[in-house]
Amino acid sequence: xxxxxxxxxxxxxxxxxxxxxxxxxxxxxxxxxxxxxxxxxxxxxxxxxxxxxxxxxxxxxxxxxxxxxxxxxxxxxxxxxxxxxxxxxxxxxxxxxxxxxxxxxxxxxxxxxxxxxxxxxxxxxxxxxxxxxxxxxxxxxxxxxxxxxxxxxxxxxxxxxxxxxxxxxxxxxxxxxxxxxxxxxxxxxxxxx
Amino acid sequence: xxxxxxxxxxxxxxxxxxxxxxxxxxxxxxxxxxxxxxxxxxxxxxxxxxxxxxxxxxxxxxxxxxxxxxxxxxxxxxxxxxxxxxxxxxxxxxxxxxxxxxxxxxxxxxxxxxxxxxxxxxxxxxxxxxxxxxxxxxxxxxxxxxxxxxxxxxxxxxxxxxxxxxxxxxxxxxxxxxxxxxxxxxxxxxxxxxxxxxxxxxxxxxxxxxxxxxxxxxxxxxxxxxxxxxxxxxxxxxxxxxxxxxxxxxxxxxxxxxxxxxxxxxxxxxxxxxxxxxxxxxxxxxxxxxxxxxx
Numbered sequence: 175x176x177x178x179x180x181x182x183x184x185x186x187x188x189x190x191x192x193x194x195x196x197x198x199x200x201x202x203x204x205x206x207x208x209x210x211x212x213x214x215x216x217x218x219x220x221x222x223x224x225x226x227x228x229x230x231x232x233x234x235x236x237x238x239x240x241x242x243x244x245x246x247x248x249x250x251x252x253x254x255x256x257x258x259x260x261x262x263x264x265x266x267x268x269x270x271x272x273x274x275x276x277x278x279x280x281x282x283x284x285x286x287x288x289x290x291x292x293x294x295x296x297x298x299x300x301x302x303x304x305x306x307x308x309x310x311x312x313x314x315x316x317x318x319x320x321x322x323x324x325x326x327x328x329x330x331x332x333x334x335x336x337x338x339x340x341x342x343x344x345x346x347x348x349x350x351x352x353x354x355x356x357x358x359x360x361x362x363x364x365x366x367x
Numbered sequence: 368x369x370x371x372x373x374x375x376x377x378x379x380x381x382x383x384x385x386x387x388x389x390x391x392x393x394x395x396x397x398x399x400x401x402x403x404x405x406x407x408x409x410x411x412x413x414x415x416x417x418x419x420x421x422x423x424x425x426x427x428x429x430x431x432x433x434x435x436x437x438x439x440x441x442x443x444x445x446x447x448x449x450x451x452x453x454x455x456x457x458x459x460x461x462x463x464x465x466x467x468x469x470x471x472x473x474x475x476x477x478x479x480x481x482x483x484x485x486x487x488x489x490x491x492x493x494x495x496x497x498x499x500x501x502x503x504x505x506x507x508x509x510x511x512x513x514x515x516x517x518x519x520x521x522x523x524x525x526x527x528x529x530x531x532x533x534x535x536x537x538x539x540x541x542x543x544x545x546x547x548x549x550x551x552x553x554x555x556x557x558x559x560x561x562x563x564x565x566x567x568x569x570x571x572x573x574x575x576x577x578x579x580x581x582x583x584x585x586x587x588x589x590x591x592x593x594x595x596x597x598x599x600x601x602x603x604x605x606x607x608x609x610x611x612x613x614x615x616x617x618x619x620x621x622x623x624x625x626x627x628x629x630x631x632x633x634x635x636x637x638x639x640x641x642x643x644x645x646x647x648x649x650x651x652x653x654x655x656x657x658x659x660x661x662x
Binding site: 208233234235237238248249250251253254256279299300303304305307322323324325326337339341349350357358361364365366 | 432615
């Protein structure tokens with residue numbers, strides 16, 4: 175298990191290889207479909223300090239607001255990442271984001287982007303929402319809650335020992351490509367004999 | 368005429384929602400435990416199954432959602448003659464909004480035109496409620512929460528499919544299902560459970576596929592030909608090696624459940640409803656005396 179403390183350097187991220195298990199601590203931000211669309215249309219400067227040398231978590235949480243106005247995460251597993259494929263490489267490069275955390279992996283454009291700007295794709299376990307919410311120790315802030323709604327807002331969160339696996343690295347490696355190539359072969363045999 | 372107490376039933380429906388969101392059914396947990404035993408010690412797949420089982424216990428113990436995507440809320444309701452569907456729908460919506468306030472459900476209804484989240488999980492077509500009348504003097508509410516990741520990999524084929532060499536028979540059905548599961552990889556939060564609808568039109572076929580998912584994993588198909596195909600598909604699909612989350616492993620699919628509808632001579636649809644491992648479904652029977660039982 176490799177411990178990653180945020181903010182993290184490009185050098186530390188480039189050392190990671192597919193299959194590495196990591197435990198992440200520090201500040202990161204959630205962003206999913208509507209947030210990525212918004213970024214691409216506006217490229218806001220306010221995201222710079224939040225995203226630089228940090229990570230984007232593809233997550234639409236179930237949250238609870240307390241009487242004093244503060245928030246906590248009740249359920250917070252990853253959502254499917256491939257929907258952000260059109261945006262992610264340029265978002266990571268623009269804001270110097272060192273990793274995205276999600277599920278299902280991403281495509282060729284993101285893989286090339288990881289190599290270019292120095293990033294990794296981290297796979298969290300889908301549906302592990304109750305457990306992963308425990309890793310979110312604090313909700314520091316929320317941005318654009320009114321415009322985007324609870325699942326799609328930017329939640330600036332502090333995590334502790336958040337578990338994930340590197341499935342795409344900055345050296346062109348993708349576990350998803352390997353698994354797919356193997357299952358394509360088996361599927362071909364099952365379908366065509 | 369079947370009578371019920373509206374306030375009482377709203378609270379009972381809220382409990383049904385809480386159970387569905389936080390308490391994975393026993394047959395599903397058993398299937399995941401069996402899958403864990405089928406992966407080698409020290410493998411990523413075995414470790415993933417271990418984490419899933421811990422998460423299932425945690426969600427149940429703390430009454431929090433197993434998955435943050437509390438999904439489309441799909442109700443299949445059986446009513447005796449004369450019960451108002453409009454009134455039951457209103458009560459379900461009331462219970463749904465309350466479940467959002469209690470953080471059992473995520474506000475999951477987004478206006479497709481404006482992009483605005485309704486904030487209470489209620490909107491046009493949400494929740495999805497399907498009524499059928501029956502002869503019993505009870506109301507049965509079946510509820511399934513089906514997340515977006517697995518819904519996005521659900522699909523529909525029409526036979527024949529030249530590219531797959533799939534004709535208009537059960538062998539053709541088999542081929543398109545293999546193709547769909549291979550295309551899905553880990554994206555539907557594998558290991559998945561497949562509900563298959565054969566025949567019908569585009570709409571009824573999808574509904575038949577989803578209705579199959581209300582069967583328990585242990586249920587054996589009454590049609591021997593389909594029972595055999597369900598078992599064969601489960602075995603063969605697990606050779607794909609996709610494994611939990613698409614990390615690789617021996618279990619890609621936990622179960623296959625199939626049903627058939629009559630079709631038009633011109634049409635032969637095969638609908639595939641892919642359900643994630645967080646196969647959240649419970650049911651509730653309301654008796655005429657106001658008592659309920661949950662399953």
